[in-house]
Amino acid sequence: MTTGAGEQAPRDGGRAARRLVSTMRARLAPRRVRAALSVAFVLALAGVLFTASAQLARGTERRHPEDLPQLVQSEEDRADGLSGRVDALRSEVDGLTAAQPGAVPTGDATTMENSGVEAGLVGVTGPGVVVSLTDAPTTGNYPAEITPDDLVVHQQDVQAVINALWSGGAEAMMLMDQRVTATTAFRCVGNVLSLGGRLYSPPFKVTAIGDQDALRAALDRSPEIAIYKQYVQAVDLGWKVKDDDDLSLPAAPPPSLQYASVPKGTDPFGDASR
Template sequence: MIRRRPRVRAAVSVALVLALAGLLFTASAELARGTQARHPQDLSQLVQAESDEVGRLQGQVDDLQGQVDTLSQAGSASIPTGDPKVMAPADVEAGLVPVTGGGLTVALSDAPQTGNYPPGITVDDLVVHQQDMQAVINALWAGGAEAMMLEDQRVTATTAFRCVGNVLSLGGRLYSPPFTVTAIGDPAAMRGALDASPQIAIYKQYVDAVDLGWKVTDKKSLDMPAASAATLEHATVPSGTDVFGSD
């Protein structure tokens, strides 16, 4: 049970209590601000905080990669590089070098959330899904794409992405629709591969039914940066292996 304390020296006690309360309030406010900055209160804040941190670290990686490139160019050691005719396409496929060329873009976007839709249509039918973008990427590779980007990042054999709702997570960054896939190659061949894809044919049925976004645009010139790939730390070439296939 809570008991009242005797009011002895009331004025002094009240003043002292108020002063201490002010100090505690100030300290609590400062602590709360610091805690809130380090520990977001909901999932969206946490995702945004982690995304910002990834962006900051990616900037450091880019700076360090620039220093490595500068030092590599300044080195005088002669390192075997293999046949340029063989290595150049491999470098492009692996996303190790920036590339320029003609090609096309494919844009996918969500349908309006409200509309006069056919019976049985659900919210999931109105958004672009991971398998839709994967179908586009697979078809473009099959159509002879030589280099590709999803949003502003190069797509390689090691690229992984996923969708949560209508948010795309790629390379530690988050993207909202519309989503754009860019490919360098023969536009006619890649369009043919898109038209021949059964998965894309299903997507186009929903384009007609609920107005999902679908737009393919030929481009005379496209510029793609090199991929931000991690450096191998544990994988090595066995001793005595002829890396470049020389006789």
């Protein structure tokens, strides 16, 4: 049976369609692989983020509180714990101290005595020197460049004497009638010395117990005192150093410590809950 040209065309069209489908499948295959990989990557990333979020959520209770009331409570609990630790350590120290022999070794007693002398807590007697500084006369035949400020003893002049005597090995010292200690502070206002809440007028006297030759040598070595002595020569400022073999320096009054406190009726944590 003979087939006409009209029947051959559909057969050729069917083959072309099958070839087109095969070609499209070949082209789409890599895209499907990439899409599958992308989906897998997104799912893996989502899993990692979910795990991290869960870990952070579990760790929230270990974080330091951020709101002020919780912070205050946390610090109060911490302070209570430390206070308990301090009490326990203090009890341990007290127990160890009570277990020690009652007698104090000679070396320790000497150390305590020396510390008391340095702190000014005990009276001291012995040889030493007395240095006196006083103002120059208010009237005199002074050069034109001399001012009234050059005629008075200044704070740095007194400080120079004290520093020189300490460097010369002074064992104890007294300014005017007050013992010089580590907490001694004085100030000169005009020709008045303010010391320990009291005011003194010149002459200003510094008393030091120690080796007299060493103390005098230290005064002579001081550059500040050398400058002061130039004014002694120029305007007749007062300067006198005297040896004394029987000096007596009284003890300084016990120090009174002051500290800040919260006024009555004030709650330091009153605004903590706001």
